[in-house]
Amino acid sequence: MSAQIETFYELIRRQGITRRSFIKFCSLTAAGLGLGPAGAASVAQALETKPRVPIIWMHGLECTCCTESFIRSAHPLAKDVVLSMISLDYNDTIMAAAGHQAEAILQETRQMYKGRYILAVEGNPPLNEDGMYCIDGGRPFVERLTEMASDAMAVVAWGTCASWGCVQAAKPNPTHAVPIDKVIRNKPIVKVPGCPPIAEVMTGVITYVTMFGRLPDLDRQGRPKMFYSQRIHDKCYRRPHFDAGQFVEEWDDDGARKGFCLYKMGCKGPTTYNACSTTRWNGGVSFPIQSGHGCIGCSEDAFWDKGSFYDRLTGINAFGVERNADEIGLAAAGLVGAGIAVHAGITAVRQLTAKPRDIKATTSDPTNPNAG
Numbered sequence: 001m002s003a004q005i006e007t008f009y010e011l012i013r014r015q016g017i018t019r020r021s022f023i024k025f026c027s028l029t030a031a032g033l034g035l036g037p038a039g040a041a042s043v044a045q046a047l048e049t050k051p052r053v054p055i056i057w058m059h060g061l062e063c064t065c066c067t068e069s070f071i072r073s074a075h076p077l078a079k080d081v082v083l084s085m086i087s088l089d090y091n092d093t094i095m096a097a098a099g100h101q102a103e104a105i106l107q108e109t110r111q112m113y114k115g116r117y118i119l120a121v122e123g124n125p126p127l128n129e130d131g132m133y134c135i136d137g138g139r140p141f142v143e144r145l146t147e148m149a150s151d152a153m154a155v156v157a158w159g160t161c162a163s164w165g166c167v168q169a170a171k172p173n174p175t176h177a178v179p180i181d182k183v184i185r186n187k188p189i190v191k192v193p194g195c196p197p198i199a200e201v202m203t204g205v206i207t208y209v210t211m212f213g214r215l216p217d218l219d220r221q222g223r224p225k226m227f228y229s230q231r232i233h234d235k236c237y238r239r240p241h242f243d244a245g246q247f248v249e250e251w252d253d254d255g256a257r258k259g260f261c262l263y264k265m266g267c268k269g270p271t272t273y274n275a276c277s278t279t280r281w282n283g284g285v286s287f288p289i290q291s292g293h294g295c296i297g298c299s300e301d302a303f304w305d306k307g308s309f310y311d312r313l314t315g316i317n318a319f320g321v322e323r324n325a326d327e328i329g330l331a332a333a334g335l336v337g338a339g340i341a342v343h344a345g346i347t348a349v350r351q352l353t354a355k356p357r358d359i360k361a362t363t364s365d366p367t368n369p370n371a372g
Contacts, residue, residue, distance in 0.1 A: 006051065007047065007048060007051055009048040022047075023044060027040040027043075029043050033204055033208060033226060042212075046210075046211035050210070050211070050212075053206075053209060053210050054109060054113040054116060054117040055089065055117060056090045056110070056117055056118070056152075057088065057120040058090075058121050058122070058144070060121065060125050060134055060136070060161070061123045061124050061133070061141075061175070061177055062123030062124070062161045062166075065159065065196035066122040066159040066161075066196045066197060066202070067094060067122060069198070069199045070202045071199075073202065090105055106148075114151045116153055117151075117152055117153060119148050119149055119154075119155045119156070119187075120155075121157055121162045121180050122158040123161045123168075124169065124178060124180060125183055126141075126175035126176055126177045127177075127183075129175075133175040133177075134175075145180065145184070146183055146184065149184045154187060154188045154189070154190065154209075154215055155180065155187050155190070156205065156206075157180050157181070157190065157193075157222075158196075159193065159196050160193045160298055161179075162180050163180075163191040163223075164191075164193060164300070164302065165177055166195060167304050170302075170304035170305055171305050181222070190205060190216070190218065190223075191221065191223050192205055192223070192224065193274075193298075193300070194298055194299040195299070197299075198279050201224075204224075204227065205224055208224075221301075227274070227279075228273045230275075230278075231271070232272050232273075232274055233269040233270040233271075234277075235278050236269055236289060238260070238261045238289060239261075246258075246260045246261060247261050247262075247263055247264040248264060248265050249264060251265070262289060262292075263294075263312070263313070263316070266294050266311050267295050267313075268294065268296055268309075269295040270313060271297060271313060271316075272295050272298075272299060272300055276288070276295070277289065294310075296309040
């Protein structure tokens with residue numbers, strides 16, 4: 001007999017949360033996921049009827065920054081996600097159990113919710129020396145990873161380590177660390193890259209799966225479109241300075257103090273897809289570019305092997321938009337004048353190169369619209 005898991009709504013009502021607070025939560029969640037005002041009703045219906053999702057969270061080669069980011073989520077609060085929205089049955093970093101007790105919980109969850117749990121993976125497996133560079137529970141992590149993935153409903157790759165390999169897979173990669181999709185090939189994988197990912201992006205993905213019982217729409221690289229469909233450059237508040245050709249040339253120069261674009265200082269915003277410039281960090285307070293440092297492209301594949309973080313990108317052309325309305329007007333007038341001159345020149349060339357009888361036909365034929 002399969003285990004029954006109560007719904008999010010049943011749990012919060014049991015905890016004394018009012019219906020009014022529940023509806024407010026649904027409205028905020030819908031707005032955070034970009035579902036619009038009408039989405040609140042869908043969120044409420046899903047949370048009232050669907051059981052909480054069992055999640056097993058495993059750690060491979062990593063620095064635990066994804067977990068550190070996750071527990072700092074503000075919209076929704078991580079405590080609401082962990083204690084109410086999901087059934088986080090295993091995460092060896094934040095769970096109370098350890099050792100044999102933790103291992104027993106892991107195997108119990110796997111058997112009890114076979115085919116119904118989500119496997120969340122932070123870090124990646126090293127394949128060299130039969131995986132001996134990362135031992136988890138007395139066994140190579142790659143073995144435990146493939147074992148737990150075999151009974152999972154889906155897999156979430158937390159962070160750049162699990163999604164692309166990150167620093168562990170950077171050249172020369174002595175441990176032969178690989179992203180998890182190199183060893184898990186028979187399960188759908190949602191990649192949530194970033195070093196670490198934004199806390200609200202992580203909880204947003206979990207919230208979506210909990211509410212709708214399915215994975216969010218993914219791009220061709222396996223990332224959720226609702227968070228990774230636009231470049232940081234597209235929504236950066238410094239973008240007008242890029243378009244105007246106003247750049248920081250040296251750290252702490254006059255342009256830096258005025259908040260000019262950091263493109264020349266190596267900012268990777270024009271080639272990085274993430275929600276940093278809209279969702280931001282620390283509860284929406286700031287993000288690296290707002291703090292005066294260029295984006296390093298940490299959510300992109302092989303970002304450690306693409307040269308210095310301060311090397312200027314090549315092939316990105318600034319528009320060089322004029323700096324005031326008068327110059328824009330003069331430029332527009334110049335373009336119009338140039339267009340007239342070009343048209344006149346083409347007309348003159350055509351007349352000079354036309355044969356005499358063609359010119360005669362053009363000027364004397366009353367049915368010809370060009371007749372003079």
